[in-house]
Amino acid sequence: MDRKSGRRRTLLTCVLIFALGAPARAEDDGPRVSIIRDAEIEQLLRDYTAPVLKAAGIHSEAAKIILVGDRSFNAFVADGQKIFVNTGALMEAKTPNEIIGVLAHETGHIAGGHLARGRQELAKATILSVAGMLASAGAMVAARGAFNRRDGQVGMDSAGAVGILLGPQEAVKRSLLAYQRGEEQAADRMAVRFLTATRQSAKGMLEVFNRFAGESLFKTTAIDPYLQSHPLPNERISNLDQAAKQSPYFDVPDSPALQARHDLMRAKLVGFMGNSGEVARRYPISDLSLPARYARVIADNRFGRLEDALRGADALVAADPKNPYFWELKGQILLEAGRANQAIAPLRKAAAIAGPGATPIRVLLGHALVSADDPKLLNEAVSVLANATQRDEDSADAWEFLSMAYFRKGENAKAQLAAAEGLFVAGKYVEARTQATRAQAQFKEGTQGWLKADDILTYRPPGSE
Structure with missing residues (x-):
């Protein structure tokens, strides 16, 4: 995207979200989503998704997988071609195939253009709702004017008036939910x-939905099927079971190598997110x-x-x-x-083996280089961190450590x-504009640094105008 035509947007800017399980909570309803960065997990999820995206006709660079720090089993698409996966889904999925099935479902939403059409449906529903409410309000006014000549009472009570006003909204809501249920079923089929x-089984996907069916969230007793955003579990599983078992690859297992990587990922997440118990x-x-030792080493570090x-980390490396x-x-x-100097060598080794795409490792290496407080390492720190920001301009940590490196080199304009x-x-747009103002004053007008600062200064978040 041309930086002058529109700045990067924060996550979850769309209104309609297609969630795997329970609909994702809007930002206004609670704390903002916690995004987790990890090179190992990100690479594994990319490897899971690449064949599916290719089958869907979606370029792998166009879609992005984002890890959400939430222990519930869920995944959803939002903000264009972004797939959000909860850590809870990764921790509870016993096989790669389960997560691949989840990712295939979310890819179905992207391939089907469900978000774009969902926004159109939402806009249409809003118009219909407003029109309906205006018509109902007119009917209510007319009804209130219809007095009983004999007793002087209004011909409608307050409950009836509210019913007239809410009727169109209820109808529009049911229509919108029916649309969303249809898209969920379409995503399952795709x-x-x-x-x-891709010669992979849909068995894992079927197992995931069977799990949902057994949870209280998906109990169907006394539920109005027309007020659900997802198809009812029994209906959904029946349709999916039939389609999945028609595939000649239904009983194809995951490769041992992929299962081993999956097990390490789960252990890592438990080590970082689970309590000692x-x-x-x-x-x-x-x-x-190896996964058990991995989890315990991470937990040992977390708990002091x-x-x-x-010792455990050395044993893992060996x-x-x-x-x-x-x-x-x-x-x-x-x-x-606090041993930054000692951390540099293993992080250099990690970055060299993982390759240039492992941005979180390079950010960690840059952090160590800056924290070592050795002027001889600052040029390397700037090089590593600048490369990281070029590959992933949404890494706030990379920008922060790059700022520190420039500051210690005495390059204040670049630091700001x-x-x-x-x-x-x-x-943090207000604070960003403050720093951008200070930086721009030190760059010559029209230079790259001046334009980048101006880009921040002229950006306005959605809904701020």
Whole structure:
């Protein structure tokens, strides 16, 4: 996108969201969504999604998968071609196939253009609702004017008046929900088609929906089927079961290598997000598998057992020296312990093995280079972090550490511009404009730095005008 034609937008800007399970909560209803960055998980999800996107005719670079820090089992599409996946879904899915099925369903929404059409339906529904309310209001006024000549009473009570006003809104809501149910069923069908085209099973997807059917959220007793945003579980599973079992690949299992990566991902999330009891329950000391050791090392670091964590990280690296994420973990443990100089070598190793696309590792390396407080490392820090921001301009941490590196080099204008970029990405527009104003005053008008600062200064968030 041309920076002058429109700035980057914060997440979840669309109104209508197609969620896998319960509809995602709007920002106005609670705290903002917590986005998690992790090179290992992001790469695994990209690998899960790439064949499905290709089958759907969607360029892999056009779609983006975003990890949401929420323990509920859910995924949804929003804000164009973005697929949001909750950490809870990844932690509870026992096989790659379950998550691949979920991603295929969400890809179905993207391929079907459901968000764009959903916005059109929403706009149409809004117009119909307003028109209906105006007509109802006119009817209510007329009714209130119809006095009973004999007793002087109004011919309609307040409850009846409210009923007239709410009637059109209820009809519009049912119409909109019916539309959304139809799109959910269409996404299910497309998901099965994509999985079949990539010679993958839809069994995992079927297992996910069977799980939903057993949860209280999806109990159907005394539920009006016309007031649901998703098809009723029994109906949905019946349709999906029939389609899934027609595929010749229904019984094809996940590869052992992919299952191993999936198990490491789950262990990592439990280590970082679970309490000590959950970690111990899922990965007891008696479990000597690599995922169990991975989870326990992460938990040791989280709960202040530094030396145990370092010994465990060294053991992981020794067990699989070609795994960049084990090197990353060792570097992270050292960096968080205040040993930035010692963290640099393992993080360099992690970045070299993982490749240029592992932006979170490079951000961590840049952080270590800046924190080492060694002037000789600042040029490397700027190079690493500038590269990270070019590959992922929405990384607020990368901009923050780049700002620190420029500041320590004495390049204040660049430092303030990078700070402005980081604040902008974080949605702190007032603070971003303050830093951008300071930066712009130090750049010559028309230069790249001046234009970037001006881009921030002239941006207005949606709904602010």
